[in-house]
Amino acid sequence: MDSKPATPLSEQSDKTKKYDRQLRLWGDHGQALLEAAHVCLCGSSAAMSSQGLGSSGVLGAEVLRSLVLPGIGKVTVLDDALVTQCDLDNNLFVSKDSLGKPRGEQLLQCLLEMNPDVRGSLVEQSTEGILSTQPNFFDGFSVVVAVNMHEKTLLELSECLWRAKVPLVVVRSYGFIGYIRIQVEELTIVESHPENELPDLRLLDPFPALKKYFDSVDLESLSDKDHSHTPYVVIIYKFLQKWIEEHGRPPQNYKEKKMFGLMIRDGMRQKSSGEPEENFEEAIKAINTCLGDCRIPSSLEELFALLPSPITPATPPFWLVLAGLQTFLEENKRLPVTGVVPDMTADSASYIEMQNIYREQAALDSEAVLRHAQDRCQQLSCRTSSLAETRPANGEVKGSGGLVSESQVRLMCRHASHLRVIHGTSVAAEYCGKVNLGGGEVEVSDSDVVWYVLLRAADVFHSEFRCWPGYHDHQVEADIVRLKVCVNRLLSEWGGGSAPVFTVKDDHIHEMCRYGAAQIHSVASYVGGCAAHEIIKLITAQYVPLNNTLIYNAATATSLTLTL
Incomplete structure (x- = not known):
């Protein structure tokens, strides 16, 4: 089918032209969530900088840069340090003219010039001070980012945000090592954007209109002419009926699907030019992707098992x-139709007619799910509107925990096969408990997990000596011994007080001391960009964020994810 002509640039809005590429990734609704978000970046305090504990400015700047450019709504920088x-x-x-001026102010001035759509503000206080005097300060943020924050303050911030149910992203750049940790209690993802998603065409069990x-x-x-412009969906269905008449069931395996493809090829006509019909070629190529059934995926069944019982006004x-979707599946024994039809060779009239059939059924299915959800509200004596009589003009239905809109229901029905829920753990719980890193992986294969151990050991080192290992050149050798003691103590604690479960090589300890908590811009830029991507996932609730720790080794260009 000939594709719809693109809207001329002169007719596109300035915002559409500006954010065209990212709109293709997360759509208008994702961009709207991004523009409504408010992110707080907590930098290292002035006291930390004066003690030579490393600057958070470069890493924080890289995180914000990758949020400002796509159009985050507002950023607040919490930083009392000077340049x-x-x-x-x-x-x-920052430039030479910035020396001695508030670091957050100079950073915001530079970053906001990159995108005038973004608003920014500076709070010239330390994170420690805010936590002690204004513990509710962080409640209104979409995401809080902690950059190169030492352990004591990080744990206080973690507990505060966990209580407030505000996501926390911890970011560190330490020599050639990068670290990202996501803390979120619950994240519901409607648009997970799975790879190789199959079209929902219902050829094995078509609904009546189809x-x-x-x-x-x-x-x-x-x-x-009409034969060569018939949508391949119709072709597959027609020949599928012939196959079932002969074999009693649809083609099951590779051999049968190969034979089915030959059956379709035999029904092809030669065009006047002598070339094969494109729509029949498309039908043969689409056999593997079009013959899927509508069974309920196990991942969705697992989500049903997590439904709150009973549903309350706070749900x-x-x-x-x-819950409405569950009732729909119990009644219909199938998933809602997505209403999405792939492009294919066809005349416009045939394609649009078929597309409308799928879309109308998708609308009916989502309406049914919305009605079931509304029934749950009525069972709770919530204020709801009659779906058929007095539905609000905006399509929203008052439901438990807030407003359930028709657009939200349609979106969940469209992506019902790939809904995801992530239940995370807090950083405070991780630091205060036993960490299981998976046996002797470090000793055997030199896995990058060793850098997680060393980052944690460096925090222990700093808590005792008020500086990072290797920061002072004249005491590097002594710091190597001290850091090794911290490593062994930490691993012994994780092993329940017995001998360490891992043996960290001296080469790794020497390398950690050689870093001296240095900030390398190229490493900070990469880690900051990755962290910004994860923040966007949290804000838009699209794509699946890492769960929950990423270790990046710039020396070997490798990375490792851990669930801690």
């Missing part, structure tokens, strides 16, 4: 819609 010579040495976002359309087409009586809308 130092250390910042000038490795931070491209079957009526298929049966109305007689391939044998069509003219050559979030996602779970309410999921």
Whole structure:
């Protein structure tokens, strides 16, 4: 089918032209969530900088840069430090004229020039001070980012945000090592964007309107022109009926599907040019992707098992819609139709007619799910509107935990096969408990998990000696011994007080001391960009964020994810 002409650039809005590429990734609704978000970046305190504990400016700047450019709504920088010579040495976002000025102010001034759509503010206080005087300060943020924060403050912030149910992203850049940790209690993901998603065409079990359309087409009586412009969905269905008549069931394995493809090829007509019909070629190629059934995926069954029981007025809308979806599946024994039809060779009239059939059924299915969700609201004596009589003009239905809109229901029905829920753990719980890193992987294979151990050991080192291992050149050798003691103590604690479960090589300990908590801009830039991508996933609730720790080794260009 000829594709719809693209809207001329002169007719596109300035925002559409500006954000065209990312709109293709997360759509208008994702962009709207991004523009409504408010992110707080917590930098290292002035006291930390004065003690030579490394600057968070470069890493924080890289995180914000990758949020400002796509159009985050607002950023707040929490930083009481001034620009130092250390910042000038490795931070491209400050200049010599910035020396001695508030670092957050200079950073925001530079970043906001990149995108005038973004608003920014500076709070010239330390994170420690805010936590002690204004513990509710962080409640209104979409995401809080902690950059190069030492352990004591990080744990306090973690507990505060966990109580407030605000996502926390911890980011560190330490020599050639990068670290990202996501703390989120619950994240519901409707659009997970799975790879190789199969089209939902219902050829094995067509709904009545679709079957009526298929049966109305007689391939044998069509003219050559109409025959070569019949959508491949119709072709597969027609030949599938012949196959079932002969074999009693659809083709099951590779051999049978190969034979089915030959059957379709035999029904192909030669065009006047002598070339094969493109729509029949498409049908043969689409056999493997079009013959899937509508069985309920196990991942969805697992989500049903997580439904709150009973549903209360505090239940979030996602779970309410999921409850409505469960009732729909119990009644219909199938998933809602997605209404998405892939592009294919066809004349416009045939394609649009078929597309409308799928879309109308998808609308009916989502309406049924919405009605079931509304029934759950009524069972709770919530204020709801009659779906048929007095539905609000905006399509929203008052449900438990907030408003359930028709657009939200349609979206969940469209992506019902790939809904995801992530239940995370807090950083405070991780640091205060036993960490299981999976046996002797470090000793055997030199896995990058060793850098997680060393980062944690460096935190222990700093808590005792008020500096990072190897920061002072004259005491590197002594710091190597001290850091090794910290490593062994930490591993012994994780092993329940017995001998360490891992043996960290001296080479790794020497390398950690050689880093001296240095900030390398190229490493910070990569880690900051990755962290920003994860933050966007949390804000838009699209794509699946890492769960929950990423270790990046720039020396070997490798990375490792851990669930801690």
